[in-house]
Each structure stands twice: as structure tokens, then as C-alpha cells.
Amino acid sequence: DAKTTQPPSMDCAEGRAANLPCNHSTISGNEYVYWYRQIHSQGPQYIIHGLKNNETNEMASLIITEDRKSSTLILPHATLRDTAVYYCIVRVASADTPLVFGKGTRLSVIA
Amino acid sequence: DGGITQSPKYLFRKEGQNVTLSCEQNLNHDAMYWYRQDPGQGLRLIYYSQIVNDFQKGDIAEGYSVSREKKESFPLTVTSAQKNPTAFYLCASSIDLSGFNEQFFGPGTRLTVL
Numbered sequence: 001d002a003k004t005t006q007p008p009s010m011d012c013a014e015g016r017a018a019n020l021p022c023n024h025s026t027i028s029g030n031e032y033v034y035w036y037r038q039i040h041s042q043g044p045q046y047i048i049h050g051l052k053n054n055e056t057n058e059m060a061s062l063i064i065t066e067d068r069k070s071s072t073l074i075l076p077h078a079t080l081r082d083t084a085v086y087y088c089i090v091r092v093a094s095a096d097t098p099l100v101f102g103k104g105t106r107l108s109v110i111a
Numbered sequence: 112d113g114g115i116t117q118s119p120k121y122l123f124r125k126e127g128q129n130v131t132l133s134c135e136q137n138l139n140h141d142a143m144y145w146y147r148q149d150p151g152q153g154l155r156l157i158y159y160s161q162i163v164n165d166f167q168k169g170d171i172a173e174g175y176s177v178s179r180e181k182k183e184s185f186p187l188t189v190t191s192a193q194k195n196p197t198a199f200y201l202c203a204s205s206i207d208l209s210g211f212n213e214q215f216f217g218p219g220t221r222l223t224v225l
Contacts, residue, residue, distance in 0.1 A: 032210055043115075043201050043216025044154070087153065093210035096161065098144055098169070101154040 003027070003090045009106040012082075018075040020105050022088030025069045033064060034089040034099070035073045037082075044087065044101070047073065051093075078109045114138065115217035117202050122222045124196075132187045132220045134202030143185035144203040144214065147171060154201060160185055161208050189222065196224045 005023040012018040024033065034049040048055055048062045050071075055062045061074040075082055087104040091097065115136045124130045136143065141162050146154040146169075156169030160179040174193025179185055185204075189196045201219045206212040 034210065036214075041199070041219070041221075043203065043219055044214075045216070046213035049210070049213075091210050095210070096208035098142075098156055098159050098208065099210075099214060100156070101146070103151075103153045 003100075004088045004102055006086075006088050006102065006105045008103065009108070011108050011110055012075075012078045014080060014109050014111050015077055018078040018082065018107060018109070020073040020075075020086050020088075020107065021070065022073070023070045024088070024090045027068050027090050028092075030092050030094070031090050032093045033062065033071050034091065035060070035062065036087045036089065036099075036101075037084040038087070038104070039081075039084045047086075049093075078107075080109050080111060083107060083109045115202060115204055115215055117200075117217040117220050120218065120220060122220055124222070124224050126224055127191045129191060130189050130196075130222065132189065132200055132202075132222070134185045134187065134217060136183055136185075136202075136204045136215075136217075138204055138215065139182070140204035140206055140215075141182070142205045142208045143179070144205075145169075145175070145177065145185070145187045146201045146203065148199040148201060148219075157187065157200075159208075196222060198222060 035047040036044040038044040064071045085104040144159040145157040158177045160166040176188045202217045203214045205214045
């Protein structure tokens with residue numbers, strides 16, 4: 001059963017902000033939201049994760065709604081190198097279980 | 112440089128042959144993983160290991176086998192029992208299984224069975 005729902009694809013103009021949505025309406029109180037991305041023919045790369053507060057690092061920002069049922073990953077100034085598949089994953093951080101990847105969103109950054 | 116190496120990048124085998132994919136990490140991580148990816152699909156978990164000499168089946172373990180004799184190595188054998196072995200195989204590692212530590216991925220091995 002999928003815990004997250006993401007659009008299959010999105011386009012973004014180079015230099016603009018890319019906003020990638022993720023629905024996780026059945027998220028439980030101790031589950032975190034994780035984002036990874038996979039550039040074509042490479043292994044996935046960790047981006048960011050959060051529980052309920054908004055988070056920001058050098059790569060992106062993660063905005064989680066107050067009810068925690070959805071979140072948005074923001075790439076503030078998308079470049080062509082940000083073209084990738086972005087995976088939103090929900091899991092209990094303290095659990096000894098591996099990540100489960102869905103199909104993600106294919107983001108195409110267009111010049 | 113610390114990281115995960117997978118070799119070779121491309122591998123071709125004849126149908127019916129077993130093949131072993133290499134995965135080595137020098138990050139001193141306890142946990143290691145194998146995922147399979149088919150075109151246009153997400154990653155599916157084959158096997159994972161929390162510690163040396165211990166491993167667990169993932170969602171699609173049938174037709175695969177692993178060993179974890181050393182902390183830094185987690186080879187995957189694709190046996191002839193795997194009905195559709197052609198795929199992109201990714202190895203990963205993390206400090207432990209918890210979500211408090213990110214997973215680092217290798218560059219992958221693309222296996223083609225002819």
C-alpha cells in the first residue's frame with residue numbers, strides 16, 4: 001500500500017522555484033517525511049527530511065502542512081542539473097526498516 | 112574518498128547463468144541494502160543487512176541470494192531462478208537501519224541477461 005501520492009511528472013523553468021507536492025494523508029504521529037532524488041542512471045541522493053516543522057538545508061526546503069497530511073519540497077532556483085526523479089517517503093525514524101520507494105515525480109527543468 | 116562502489120557498471124550474462132554483483136563501502140556503515148529498479152519504476156528492496164553475518168529478505172528476494180561476511184562487503188548473487196533478472200541494481204548503506212541516518216547509494220550495476 002502506497003503511503004504517499006506524488007504527481008508522475010512536472011516541468012519547471014530554469015531559475016524558477018520548483019515546488020514538488022506530496023500527499024501523505026494517513027501519516028501517523030511518529031512518521032517522518034523524507035525526500036530523495038535520483039538523477040538518470042545514478043543512485044538516489046538524500047535531500048532532506050522533517051517531522052512537523054519546516055526544514056531548510058543547502059539543497060532545498062521542506063514545508064509540511066499543519067495537519068501533516070501533505071508536504072512540499074521546494075528547490076528555490078532550479079537548474080538543469082536538478083532534472084531528476086524525486087521520491088517522497090514516509091517512515092518511522094526509529095524503526096529498523098529500510099526505505100520504501102514509490103515511483104516519485106519526474107521533474108524536468110527546462111532552459 | 113569515502114563511498115560505495117559497485118562493479119561492474121554494465122554486466123551481460125547468458126540466460127541460466129548465476130551472476131554476482133559486487134558492493135563495497137568504506138563508510139564504516141553497519142547497514143547495507145540491495146534494490147532493483149526496472150525502467151520507469153521506483154526502487155524495490157531485494158535484501159538488507161543490519162550487521163555482519165545477518166541479513167533479511169526484502170519485498171522481492173526470490174531468485175536472489177546475499178552474504179555479509181565482512182562489514183564493508185555485501186555481494187548479491189542473481190541466480191538462474193530469477194525469472195526476469197535484467198534490471199538496474201543499486202546497493203546502499205547507512206550507519207544503521209533507523210531513519211535518523213541517510214542512506215548512501217552506489218552508482219549501480221546495469222545487468223542484461225541475453
